[in-house]
Amino acid sequence: MKEMKIKKNHNDVQNILKRLDDLAYNLWWSWNPRAQEIFKEFSPLIWEATNHNPVAIRKQFSETELLARLGDQDFLSRLLSVLDSFESYMKKRDGDGGSKSSRKPDKLIAYFCAEFGIHECLPFYSGGLGILAGDHVKSASDLNIPLIGVGLFYRQGYFQQRIDPNGNQQENYPTTDPTNVPVELVLDQTGKPLICSVTIGNSVVHFQGWKVNVGRSVIYLLDTDVPENDEHFRGLTALAYGGDINTRIRQEIILGIGGVRFLRALKIEPTVFHMNEGHAAFLTLELYREQLAKNIPKNKAKLSVRNQCIFTTHTPVPAGHDRFPADLIEFTLKPFADWMKISIKELMRCGQTVNMEERGEFVMTILGLKFSRVANGVSEKHGQISRLMWSDLYPGVKSNKVPIGHVTNGIHITSWASGRAWEFWERHNSHRWKDHLNDPKFWKHVTNSKIVSDNELWALRYEQRRDLVEFIRSLARNQKAFGGPTGEEALYRLLSFDALTIGFARRFAPYKRALLLFSDLVKAQELFDDPQRPIQIIFAGKAHPRDNDGKEFLHQVIDMTHKHPFFGKVIFLENYDMNVAHHLISGCDVWLNNPRRPLEASGTSGQKIAINGGLHLSILDGWWSEAYNGKNGWAIGEKVKDNSSPEEIDRRDADSLYNVLSNDLIPAFYQRDKNGIPKKWIERMRNAMRTIIPVYNTHRMVTEYSKKYYFTKK
Numbered sequence: 001m002k003e004m005k006i007k008k009n010h011n012d013v014q015n016i017l018k019r020l021d022d023l024a025y026n027l028w029w030s031w032n033p034r035a036q037e038i039f040k041e042f043s044p045l046i047w048e049a050t051n052h053n054p055v056a057i058r059k060q061f062s063e064t065e066l067l068a069r070l071g072d073q074d075f076l077s078r079l080l081s082v083l084d085s086f087e088s089y090m091k092k093r094d095g096d097g098g099s100k101s102s103r104k105p106d107k108l109i110a111y112f113c114a115e116f117g118i119h120e121c122l123p124f125y126s127g128g129l130g131i132l133a134g135d136h137v138k139s140a141s142d143l144n145i146p147l148i149g150v151g152l153f154y155r156q157g158y159f160q161q162r163i164d165p166n167g168n169q170q171e172n173y174p175t176t177d178p179t180n181v182p183v184e185l186v187l188d189q190t191g192k193p194l195i196c197s198v199t200i201g202n203s204v205v206h207f208q209g210w211k212v213n214v215g216r217s218v219i220y221l222l223d224t225d226v227p228e229n230d231e232h233f234r235g236l237t238a239l240a241y242g243g244d245i246n247t248r249i250r251q252e253i254i255l256g257i258g259g260v261r262f263l264r265a266l267k268i269e270p271t272v273f274h275m276n277e278g279h280a281a282f283l284t285l286e287l288y289r290e291q292l293a294k295n296i297p298k299n300k301a302k303l304s305v306r307n308q309c310i311f312t313t314h315t316p317v318p319a320g321h322d323r324f325p326a327d328l329i330e331f332t333l334k335p336f337a338d339w340m341k342i343s344i345k346e347l348m349r350c351g352q353t354v355n356m357e358e359r360g361e362f363v364m365t366i367l368g369l370k371f372s373r374v375a376n377g378v379s380e381k382h383g384q385i386s387r388l389m390w391s392d393l394y395p396g397v398k399s400n401k402v403p404i405g406h407v408t409n410g411i412h413i414t415s416w417a418s419g420r421a422w423e424f425w426e427r428h429n430s431h432r433w434k435d436h437l438n439d440p441k442f443w444k445h446v447t448n449s450k451i452v453s454d455n456e457l458w459a460l461r462y463e464q465r466r467d468l469v470e471f472i473r474s475l476a477r478n479q480k481a482f483g484g485p486t487g488e489e490a491l492y493r494l495l496s497f498d499a500l501t502i503g504f505a506r507r508f509a510p511y512k513r514a515l516l517l518f519s520d521l522v523k524a525q526e527l528f529d530d531p532q533r534p535i536q537i538i539f540a541g542k543a544h545p546r547d548n549d550g551k552e553f554l555h556q557v558i559d560m561t562h563k564h565p566f567f568g569k570v571i572f573l574e575n576y577d578m579n580v581a582h583h584l585i586s587g588c589d590v591w592l593n594n595p596r597r598p599l600e601a602s603g604t605s606g607q608k609i610a611i612n613g614g615l616h617l618s619i620l621d622g623w624w625s626e627a628y629n630g631k632n633g634w635a636i637g638e639k640v641k642d643n644s645s646p647e648e649i650d651r652r653d654a655d656s657l658y659n660v661l662s663n664d665l666i667p668a669f670y671q672r673d674k675n676g677i678p679k680k681w682i683e684r685m686r687n688a689m690r691t692i693i694p695v696y697n698t699h700r701m702v703t704e705y706s707k708k709y710y711f712t713k714k
């Protein structure tokens, strides 16, 4: 009867269209596979061609078509059910995850980050930091914690990667048309774009903001591509990590100083400013300036800034911390210092420790730490390392007393569960699984063999592995530079649906040791040439455009994919982005991570696999040194500190990797009972699900930030 009503009533169609538009412009759909299905059904072609962008789909169907398609009862009822879930989510007062309302009406967190990875159709991220920021905002929305993201609108984003026939990385920067993606231009009261400005050196640089709706949270992304600007400033925010330090510092001034101004222009008054990594730390200078402008004495002003700010550091790699030479700081920020009525020397000191002032560098992490009431690393171990690393900033304080704590990173589970895993958990627990993401008791219960059988878990592995292999085969057909067979041959010969499938995807930085598995070619050949126990590995990852060592590593991996016996079993998949990541983390049986210790601050990609039934094989570094319990995955190498040479450690880690694979992991995968089930493997899957899903997720993480830092004052 509903159907008849809709067909007759123009207003009803208009109303559904309006609701569908609201849905398309809210990234809530990015963690709801049912909503994605609806958009995909309108146009599978455009869905694939636009990297799964509902706004592009919406622009491609007419009201007449919608009216006609609503005649399909099944489609109509699924559409209405998705719209209802979205709307009731938006109205809900309480947080998910079983928590009572976490909303504190008098609190508002402004979360600043140079990148946000929300969905593959919005290329505003390069890697782990951005994905973490996107997942943070999604969990804040689910938990109903008042949080606003602030970042940059990179029209050309981070590069798209292609591999040329010689095995070299090609970098493309396609331009995003903002009117064709789920973002909205922020307008002022008169309906014109809201424009703010900052002074950089001798120039005034203007910017506007794009609003991204992420469930109940929003992110504002700042963009200097406005007609008010000189030509060369219009492109300032075009590329993510694209330019040299001159571009970098100017982007960071827009983000930090500009970001605070943009919020003020919107009359948004955060109670907490969370700097996610040093890129955002200039925001402290703007807060300081605001205080001084009110004639508050310097000491009090600084204290007030400190009371508002918290800082998260993300890397123990010294080169990972932004440093700017003194003359660059002086050139870009002298007018700002003059305006604040402080000397440029005084401003410089904000980014320096006592011991390094002579060296004439300004370190963004130091600025962030000096102006924060609390700071944290992103795993227990990274917390310890950060306390040592920055102890100079706290003279007279023992390094174990340095006020840097830790909150271990996580992932947003419902974003990273595959469509199949989503159905799997729903089949066994209805929708309740989504309300218990934080609840170890729940996961202990639902991974019990009385609720999910071995057969069902094994079927889930097979379904997802096949999805991945078919995804790769379909790409390989059309890609000449692919490692392994191409063309029609690829459809039948590339990879296997039955073989133990390992994934290795991350940025190609030398310390990540992408080739550790191939460091002893004889052993590697033995592993890949065993017809009784076949294994295969899929690599993906970008090398930073200016990282020649990283590119060299990538080249070596590509070479490996052409060699016997690796051909067709060692695959390199181009353009690691959130879409490729989705396929990999759900399709792989094992996720491999073997960086040099202690350089992985946390790592998150290995956390994405547990909900999909994958197992982690990793160096005991970052999050894995906390999570590994001997039964929920595998460890490579030792946990204890080792003072041997890097080469010696590499050799020992490689030995350990070969050992675990040949003596433990591969046998567990191929030891089948009479029904073809690998009992020991499945037991490990259950252990991983119990111990990893409810802990290494952003619901737990954001709750921890709230309890420790957002909703308390020291």
Ligand SMILES: *Cc1c(COP(=O)(O)O)cnc(C)c1O
Pocket: 126, 127, 128, 129, 131, 505, 506, 507, 576, 577, 578, 581, 582, 602, 603, 604, 605, 606
């Ligand atoms: C999850 C993710 C990362 C972060 O992974 P690491 O564990 O830090 O290597 C990076 N890139 C993409 C596309 C991801 O999905």
